[in-house]
Amino acid sequence: MNDSSNVMSDLFDLPSFLGEFSLAAAARGFSRHLLLETEDGPILAWERLGEAPPIYLSAGIHGDEPAGPLAALRLMEEGAFPTDRHCIVCPALNPGGLVLQTRANRRGADLNRDYNILSCQETIAHTRWLSSRPVPSLFISLHEDWETAGFYFYEINLGEDNVRRATDLLSAVSAHFPAELGPGIDGHLLRGPGWIFHRAEPDLPDSWPEAIWMAKRGCSLSFTFETPSKAALKDRVAAHVDGSLALLDRLPKAFTETDSMDGVGFMPLCGS
Numbered sequence: 001m002n003d004s005s006n007v008m009s010d011l012f013d014l015p016s017f018l019g020e021f022s023l024a025a026a027a028r029g030f031s032r033h034l035l036l037e038t039e040d041g042p043i044l045a046w047e048r049l050g051e052a053p054p055i056y057l058s059a060g061i062h063g064d065e066p067a068g069p070l071a072a073l074r075l076m077e078e079g080a081f082p083t084d085r086h087c088i089v090c091p092a093l094n095p096g097g098l099v100l101q102t103r104a105n106r107r108g109a110d111l112n113r114d115y116n117i118l119s120c121q122e123t124i125a126h127t128r129w130l131s132s133r134p135v136p137s138l139f140i141s142l143h144e145d146w147e148t149a150g151f152y153f154y155e156i157n158l159g160e161d162n163v164r165r166a167t168d169l170l171s172a173v174s175a176h177f178p179a180e181l182g183p184g185i186d187g188h189l190l191r192g193p194g195w196i197f198h199r200a201e202p203d204l205p206d207s208w209p210e211a212i213w214m215a216k217r218g219c220s221l222s223f224t225f226e227t228p229s230k231a232a233l234k235d236r237v238a239a240h241v242d243g244s245l246a247l248l249d250r251l252p253k254a255f256t257e258t259d260s261m262d263g264v265g266f267m268p269l270c271g272s
């Protein structure tokens with residue numbers, strides 16, 4: 001079976017991963033772009049041209065969160081990215097962290113807090129390359145959390161509200177994990193179980209994650225998934241895959257549909 005099972009280990013092997021990703025992406029017609037060569041390996045982006053605006057997925061910016069890169073690989077292998085849209089995938093944004101299996105890069109910097117200051121070579125190279133591309137209309141960012149037992153996600157939405165999309169996403173993931181219950185997660189109030197509806201502003205003014213940089217660039221819709229690190233890796237990967245598919249499979253409907261908030265049973269928005 002052609003899947004990611006031979007790199008499905010808690011010990012993340014970056015060279016093997018990049019080799020497998022290159023093969024899978026080439027088979028799907030993606031071209032490879034070298035963003036930066038680091039001492040631990042390259043930062044690579046894969047791109048397949050199509051109708052703009054692009055769909056963009058990133059993973060592996062925290063090196064101790066291997067489920068995201070492995071899910072990106074499986075999505076690529078399964079042909080999950082829409083063939084008529086411009087698609088961009090950056091599956092392993094922190095080579096040093098992935099090699100060392102640390103959240104930070106080799107120099108101790110949390111890359112996902114560096115997108116305003118841009119003090120790291122990784123974030124500089126990444127933003128420079130992304131800035132040469134059209135602004136995505138959908139950004140999916142794959143992460144993990146050591147402190148939770150369920151799944152949750154952040155949504156940043158500068159356009160139409162869509163409750164059904166969020167409930168469909170949680171429903172797709174529910175085969176693997178329940179939605180993390182509140183009242184709060186990581187200092188944020190929940191809009192509903194597992195759902196942080198985040199404004200397009202950073203929690204700390206000088207520590208932007210990639211999702212805030214994307215929103216400031218004009219990306220109107222982003223989802224950051226968080227799977228529970230303490231659970232089995234295969235379940236975390238499956239949750240990321242099924243959550244991503246729930247968003248990708250509803251394209252382009254996702255950008256035109258507006259669902260009523262009435263009767264869905266979610267708590268009112270409390271803020272974030």
Ligand SMILES: [Zn+2]
Pocket residue numbers: 061062065142143144
């Ligand atoms: Zn993370």
